[in-house]
Amino acid sequence: MVHLLLLVFFCFSGFALLLPLSPQWAVHGGADEFGAGLVTATLMATTVLAQLLVRTALRRLGWTRTLALGALLLGLPAPVQALGDSLWVILLTTALRGFGFGILTVCGSSATAALAPPGRRGAATGLYGLVLSVPQMVLTPAAPALAAALPLPVVLACGALPVLALPFTRGLGRAVDACTGAPAAERAATGGDPTAGVLRRILLPLVTLLLVTSAGGAVLTFTPQFAGRPASAVTALFLFTATAAVARWGCGVLADRFAPRPLVCTLLVGGGAGLALVAVAVRSGHPPLAVLLAGLVLLGAGYGGLQSITFVQAFDRAGPGNRHTTSVAWNIGYDSGTGLGSLLLGLAAQVATFSAGFAVLSAAMVLVAAVVLTAGNGPRGKGTGPAGDPADADPADRGTRPSLSDH
Incomplete structure (x- = not known):
């Protein structure tokens, strides 16, 4: 677990640092808002593609080499990106980083499940999620301030931090190989219901997540583009990511005790209200900081909380025999949503304004909340209680089901 947590810390530090800076670097090179959004969309698109290919990589390369490949792909393109701010260079290096990130997200969650002691998978997953949240809480908000204080290429080059994770790949790979036999893992991963049936059962949680x-x-x-001063951007991003981290942990606990529908509806309506406040705040060139921060706190609660609840809800609906399919679908929904939102808001800002884009997202959240409120409990998988409620799930499944998201 120590090797895993150190590897995750270095890799996700590099990812979190460049998440807001690569689009900013594209704007520095002359790209418009759509081009900036395309950077994050490219990152998430290649992440999703890599997630679909991880099983093949593990089969052919083994755990140690696959982990090393992910760390190198995530880290080495960052200094190359710092050499030039043309959009095609940024998109190419971002695509390579997305492949590395996709490998590490799947391998990290799988390794956590494999290494957890019997009966403590929830604790291990919580620790894993905490280590993931720290870089995003600290480095993503600090990135705009670092870029203002230092030359932007210097800060971009620090995105090579994942390379420092290489010393931990061998020990982690050997530990996972010792805990899971590859043939047994392959047999377990191919069991369960047809994929189409599983996806139908978990469709509503996936739409909510998206x-x-x-x-x-x-x-x-x-x-960094709409917050105004760098200090305002740092404060806004810190509050957003910190609120999301707390909500992610807290709602993961609540999802095991209460029916998911009231929690989902509350978080969607709160998130929609937060987006409406953000839309009001960014209408002017100098957004009122108090209104902006209030909106981001509300949105952060929905952003973090719904990650955990939709993950638990999807697992309950899919049933214990379909964990692999559910996990892959959830991860793809998460990363696809992140890229799609960046692309669409960039397009909205180019055609109209940031405010208009946030207003549309706000209306969409309230609409989905109404759908969730009026929808039935949905098809249930094996081991799920009579109301689709996690509290009624099979106790045997509760001991093995992750309580937090894979990210």
């Missing part, structure tokens, strides 16, 4: 991560991706990408 919407809230679209809003989060838009905020993480464009806050």
Whole structure:
């Protein structure tokens, strides 16, 4: 676990640092808002593609080499990106970084499940999620301030931090190989119901996740552009990511005790209200900081909380025999939403304004909340209680089901 947590810390530090800076670097080179949004969209698109290919990589390369490949792909393109601010260079290096990130997200969550002691998978997953949240809480908000204090290429080059994770790949790979036999893992991963049936059961949680991560991706990408002063951008991003981290942990606990529908509806309506406040705040060139921060806190609660709740809800609906399919679908929904939100808000800003884009997202959240409120409990998987409620799930499944998201 120590090797895993150190690897994750260095890799996600490099990812979190460049998440708001690569789009800013594209704007520095002359790209418009759509071009800036395209950077994050490219990152998430290649992340999703890599997630679909990880099983093949593990089969052919093994755990140690696959982990090393992910760290190198995530880290080495950062100094290359710092050499030039043309959009095609930024998109190419960002695409390579997305492949590395996709490998590490799947491998990290799988390794956590494999290394957790019997009966403590929830604790191990919580620790893993905490280590993931720290770089995003600290480095993503600090990135605009670092870029203002130092030459932007210097800060971009620090995105090579994942390379420092290489010493931990061998020990982690050997530990996972010792805990799981590859043939047994392959047999377990191919069991379960047909994929189409599983996706039908978890469709509503995935749509909810896609919407809230679209809003989060838009905020993480464009806050340096619409927040005004660098200090305002730092404060806004810190409050957003810190609120999301706390809500992610707290709602993961609540999802095991209460029915998901009231929690989902409350968080969607709160997130929609937060987006409406953000839309009002960014209408002017100098957004009122208090209104902007209030909106981002409300949105952050929905962004973090719905990640955990939709993950638990999807697992309950899919049933214990379909964990692999559910996990892959959830991760793809998360990353697709992040990229889609950045792309669409950049397009909205180019055609109209940032304010208009946030207003549309706000209306979409309220609409989905109404759908969730009026929808039935949905098809249930094996091991799920009579109301689709996590509290009624099979106790045997509760001992093995992750309580937080894979990210």
